[in-house]
Amino acid sequence: MASRLLTPAEAEAAIRQHATQLPAVRLPLTELSGAVLRESIISTRDQPPFDRVTMDGIAFSFSAWEAGRSSFRIAGTQAAGVAPLTLRESSDCIEVMTGAMLPIGCDCVVPVENIEVQDGVAQLRDDAPAPVREFNVHGRGIDSRRGDLLLPSGCRLGPAEVAVVASNGQTHALVAQAPNIVVISTGDELVEPGRPLEDWQISRSNVYGVLASLRRHGYSALSHDHVPDDLPTLRERLGSHLENNDVLILSGGVSMGRFDYVPQVLQELGVRMMFHKVAQRPGKPLWFGVGRDGQTVYALPGNPVSTLVCLTRYVLPGLQASQGATPLEVETITLAQSYEVKPSLAVFLPVTLTRTVAGLCAMPQPTRGSGDFTSLIGTVGFVELPPGPRVVQEDASLPFYRW
Amino acid sequence: MASRLLTPAEAEAAIRQHATQLPAVRLPLTELSGAVLRESIISTRDQPPFDRVTMDGIAFSFSAWEAGRSSFRIAGTQAAGVAPLTLRESSDCIEVMTGAMLPIGCDCVVPVENIEVQDGVAQLRDDAPAPVREFNVHGRGIDSRRGDLLLPSGCRLGPAEVAVVASNGQTHALVAQAPNIVVISTGDELVEPGRPLEDWQISRSNVYGVLASLRRHGYSALSHDHVPDDLPTLRERLGSHLENNDVLILSGGVSMGRFDYVPQVLQELGVRMMFHKVAQRPGKPLWFGVGRDGQTVYALPGNPVSTLVCLTRYVLPGLQASQGATPLEVETITLAQSYEVKPSLAVFLPVTLTRTVAGLCAMPQPTRGSGDFTSLIGTVGFVELPPGPRVVQEDASLPFYRW
Numbered sequence: 001m002a003s004r005l006l007t008p009a010e011a012e013a014a015i016r017q018h019a020t021q022l023p024a025v026r027l028p029l030t031e032l033s034g035a036v037l038r039e040s041i042i043s044t045r046d047q048p049p050f051d052r053v054t055m056d057g058i059a060f061s062f063s064a065w066e067a068g069r070s071s072f073r074i075a076g077t078q079a080a081g082v083a084p085l086t087l088r089e090s091s092d093c094i095e096v097m098t099g100a101m102l103p104i105g106c107d108c109v110v111p112v113e114n115i116e117v118q119d120g121v122a123q124l125r126d127d128a129p130a131p132v133r134e135f136n137v138h139g140r141g142i143d144s145r146r147g148d149l150l151l152p153s154g155c156r157l158g159p160a161e162v163a164v165v166a167s168n169g170q171t172h173a174l175v176a177q178a179p180n181i182v183v184i185s186t187g188d189e190l191v192e193p194g195r196p197l198e199d200w201q202i203s204r205s206n207v208y209g210v211l212a213s214l215r216r217h218g219y220s221a222l223s224h225d226h227v228p229d230d231l232p233t234l235r236e237r238l239g240s241h242l243e244n245n246d247v248l249i250l251s252g253g254v255s256m257g258r259f260d261y262v263p264q265v266l267q268e269l270g271v272r273m274m275f276h277k278v279a280q281r282p283g284k285p286l287w288f289g290v291g292r293d294g295q296t297v298y299a300l301p302g303n304p305v306s307t308l309v310c311l312t313r314y315v316l317p318g319l320q321a322s323q324g325a326t327p328l329e330v331e332t333i334t335l336a337q338s339y340e341v342k343p344s345l346a347v348f349l350p351v352t353l354t355r356t357v358a359g360l361c362a363m364p365q366p367t368r369g370s371g372d373f374t375s376l377i378g379t380v381g382f383v384e385l386p387p388g389p390r391v392v393q394e395d396a397s398l399p400f401y402r403w
Numbered sequence: 404m405a406s407r408l409l410t411p412a413e414a415e416a417a418i419r420q421h422a423t424q425l426p427a428v429r430l431p432l433t434e435l436s437g438a439v440l441r442e443s444i445i446s447t448r449d450q451p452p453f454d455r456v457t458m459d460g461i462a463f464s465f466s467a468w469e470a471g472r473s474s475f476r477i478a479g480t481q482a483a484g485v486a487p488l489t490l491r492e493s494s495d496c497i498e499v500m501t502g503a504m505l506p507i508g509c510d511c512v513v514p515v516e517n518i519e520v521q522d523g524v525a526q527l528r529d530d531a532p533a534p535v536r537e538f539n540v541h542g543r544g545i546d547s548r549r550g551d552l553l554l555p556s557g558c559r560l561g562p563a564e565v566a567v568v569a570s571n572g573q574t575h576a577l578v579a580q581a582p583n584i585v586v587i588s589t590g591d592e593l594v595e596p597g598r599p600l601e602d603w604q605i606s607r608s609n610v611y612g613v614l615a616s617l618r619r620h621g622y623s624a625l626s627h628d629h630v631p632d633d634l635p636t637l638r639e640r641l642g643s644h645l646e647n648n649d650v651l652i653l654s655g656g657v658s659m660g661r662f663d664y665v666p667q668v669l670q671e672l673g674v675r676m677m678f679h680k681v682a683q684r685p686g687k688p689l690w691f692g693v694g695r696d697g698q699t700v701y702a703l704p705g706n707p708v709s710t711l712v713c714l715t716r717y718v719l720p721g722l723q724a725s726q727g728a729t730p731l732e733v734e735t736i737t738l739a740q741s742y743e744v745k746p747s748l749a750v751f752l753p754v755t756l757t758r759t760v761a762g763l764c765a766m767p768q769p770t771r772g773s774g775d776f777t778s779l780i781g782t783v784g785f786v787e788l789p790p791g792p793r794v795v796q797e798d799a800s801l802p803f804y805r806w
Contacts, residue, residue: 033615047775050602056660079662081592083603097660099592101603112659143775150777159711159806160779163612167776171597189484189502194574199453200486200504209566212436256515257459257500259482308562332763359800360735371457372546373570374450374553376563397762403562
């Protein structure tokens, strides 16, 4: 390893490169939300599969209207979901419902609010827009053709994409298996919430923040543990977690303190270190490695703000890479006021959103070196500022990461 | 009801006003992600609860350094999570770990990378920054005081907020109960995905898109059903769903077609209509009502794009209102190119994101009246354009809703 620290971009690239691919699994439609596709979805039909009526109304032959006809005898009703009727006479029309197949012989639909019906005859209103051919008809194959690529492998499945899989007639899709993730806190000052506290103890909270973020991002195969700052116990428990999980997220024990055993124990357990420390504040002691069976291990600094920042900046993209997702472009935002970066390190600055004449901007909410989650209340994420010393001007466009 | 159609803002206000409040329930920390708080969280302790060391290093008395001392005998080790040691001599220092209580008699911490240790004596490096009082100490109560309001009722619990509840020593928090939601499709043209299709039939997809969106937004008590366009069956099945759910989301059957029975049946079942139709495209036939036992019923048009737009614009905010959430400010974005609005209706225009010199902008992805989800692939949401006819210029700031 070079003695120069990695930049955040280099650390992210190393994680993406080494993040072990999760196996693919076939999941049903109701479990696809947020999953990453591991096959291409190819259209099995033209879309729409037939000339589809897009309004409730009447269908007739445009050439009859062109020839001067404005009233039509209603010869039948074309419902959605049934075989198409056929128009027998050009003086006739067929009542049609949204979603129905256009009746054979018709090429024009006028909506119900633009007609008046009396004694089985539909009369076009004088004040209605003049019909044109294909009026209110969504033609077969306009959106896509049978054999077209609808969704590529690596695509994240949002609501529209899940519906596309369904409308393609599939009950399942091949996606990345959800990782088994364990979140582990270390630190003898931590006490489980609800238990009595000595003056020098604090409630264990990082793990619950990390779990809430993972759940928000769609991960649900989650467990957690707390391990004391004790070498043999750490060795035994981390060994067991490596056996049972795809991903380990640790919080604490990676700094330079006397009891920061985590990197040592992980390496003893065969986890190959990819890097330790990144040129950033907060979160400099971040450690990343890969286990013997491909487990990815993210050991985050124990300071709460560092933990949440590193989770968002590195672990979430790493998990997506393990799922095989095509990387997303990073959001950017401008600062609402200039900000002085003092250290020669990249700075992750929590922000709230604020509206200025320039649009929605990021208002710095510096945590004053605070290790407390309370300093993050109301923030929506953080911006990444380049290493200082420098003053970042308020019109600078900055990478923006949401919690 | 006035004959003038409601605007989208008026429809949203009506939904917020009539959305029935869900009961409150006490949930454990691991189930709080995305929940809406229904109590205030008051700090039980100063935060930090003690003068906390923020770096691994040595602690000593600043006045000793001021008097010219730059080397200190290491008199002990202060780990995190144990009672504080006391500095006996001003010529001494105490080795300290991140997260530890500052030893009594110390008021300054120098990090381990800025010292050299030999024979039990720590020497400050010449090139290190000069220490100041409270250096690398996070003072008791700096972030918040015992009795302070940490989180107000109505707050949405993200990762930081869940961690705040934990760090406040709570095992549970009082939040809105997750609603039981049933998503119901109607339309005889719809066939369950995977089943053979006649030429005039299409696969049932709206429901899967709606379920994926709900799941993405943290709702998991979900079921779904398909009901044919048949009055007695519709009556029986909607009656049963009203008995078993807090929220009904219907797709289809609300237009002006002959078989659009949904509003009629809902009213027969005692669901009080709050409005039908909104001055918008797509999604004009949107129907909203409240059942006898406070069930909220959203009947969305069956066109797939309309369904997803109405879900995002109305149902998601309505669900949040039922949970008691403080309304969020709507995101805004500028268009990447001007867009002509033809109808005298608000227009919901799907967009992708694109980077221009003006920053991240919304690129219109008109669906050409398409009812297909394929037209939404790759879009991130939609902007709301004011009623036309008018040309919306590319620098206009528009409300932006993400799927």
